Amino acid sequence: MATRVAVRSLRERRRQAADRRFGVRLLGSAAVAAIAAVPFGLILVLVEGQWGPLRRLDSGAARRLHGLALDHPAWTSTLRFLSDRVWDPLTLRTAVGLLTVWLLYRRAWRLAAWSAVTAVAGGLIGLLVKTVVERARPSLEDPVARAPGFSFPSGHAMTATTSFAILLLVLLPMVPRTWRTLCWYVAVISVLGVGFTRVALGVHWFSDVVGGWLLGLAVVALTAWAFEAWRADAGRVHADIGEGLEPELTDERPEPGASGG
Template sequence: MTDAAAHASGLIHGWLTPGTALGLLALFALVTLLLLSLVPLLVALLRPVVRWLDRWRAWGAGALSSRVGARPRRMGAMTLRVLERDMAELLLVLLAGAVLLACGGVLVWLAGEVAENAEVVRIDHQVFAWLRALRTDWLDLAMVAVTELGGARISVAVGVAVFAWLCWRRAWTVALYWAAALLGARACVMALKLGMARVRPASIYSGLESYSFPSGHATSSMVTYGFLAFLMCLRQPWRVRIPVLALTVVAVAAIGVSRLYLGMHWLSDVAAGYALGLAWIALLGTAYRTLHGPAPHGSVAPSRLGVVAAVAVVAAFGYVAWSRLPDTLQRYRQADAATQALPLRPAPLIAAGATPATGRSCDGRCPALRSDSPPR
């Protein structure tokens, strides 16, 4: 470690205390809440514009209806079905489509930058080196606890609990969308990991899970908590939506930061995981709203659904904290210690389909520390 890095580390350790960390987290939560509170104001300002567009939509639908009736054409009939929908719904579909395209573009761009070992990779290493200087015992424990919220045990517990609740309420369509969201996102992560074959900065995993792009924790937390928030916010007033969305944003962001802090992922891995997860939510959310419409309020019972998910999180986290947390913390510290004495250098990509050598990970820069925890 250079003198400048040592000086920076000393300054950081001097002011970064549990109190300041909680204060920063509370400030982030407050800013998120305030920003989301502006959404109802924006909706109110756009409402006159939407009404004006809706009048034009109704006029166009009426004019097209007479033409389609006189000369039936497939394209005209399809356009008429689109125009028969409410203008606000059409704008939401367009917004979701824009989000889907943007997230897909970001994911493709990041994959290309990583494959070419471009500027993004240098930023990844700078962020990794900066976060390495923040390592303290109490922050290690806090970040391991946070990262478990996006881990396999808690994600599976929430997924199974929500799926069981939806089936019990006979909301079969919603249950299928929920299963498709979780399983589809996981399949995408595995395919991208195998295709990119990018090694982690440090690792407690082996085999396919020793690859880092994209972050499984970031994708899983975005899809699990994000799609859950989507289901809970349907047909709810903004006084319910804003706290739910704020809590979701804070939780998902904290999980991503924990993966960076623990050295399990590069910054671009986490960004790619977020982009993939958000794209998956936009795709399935739009399909559900467009093809099926929101389920009857009583069938899903959003408030009770939230309670079911919260109970699943608390129960699974309690088990993990009681039986696994000390061992998991030690494994993360061993992985970090294995990289401390080694110079940070760009990690080359492994050829697609290759498997890391037995007993090695991180391209030989740290030992493969097998964990009995389900990998993400």
């Protein structure tokens, strides 16, 4: 009896220590992403301003897609609907917020913390880089859409990247294996589609969208690393990315008051 109590006590101390390190790593990952984002943004703006091929790529893509938008009003209306309703940052953040609330209900505290920190860090880092870089949006004749604020990076592209990554990595364990590949396709097509709509509507340069994708991926990678490090500290097996961050989510039914992962 005494031995079982000692073993449980040791496991509890190990779990508490792992939790403390997880919190430090999660906040540290967000801080590292924020620090790295500023020079990344500044470097890309310098490249855009002085490297001819990228400047020509940006202006050429904007000009050609703007011409298509003017010639095909129905197509443009579809793009606006997708950009402003389906893939709007508010819509995606609401979906992540609801997912986080559900995780809290399931007492999956650490996964909920990862979801919330990843979403908030992505939004704040994108705003920080926009404020520092202050890049102007494309100025086109007869614009088909308008957007406020600065241009680099694309907030739509960055939010789509972080949001779909969160939804995938949390919900994949609950998706039948035969459907998981389809989920990945839907997420990737949606993220790419968001970027296309922003350039086609003339509210972002192509390099803005690429910057948003890259920064979003950086944030997700860093915070996911913090979560995987917690799993290692807590003695859990390494999770295959194709299985989601927490494959045990569908199997665990924490008792009231328990600290589910």
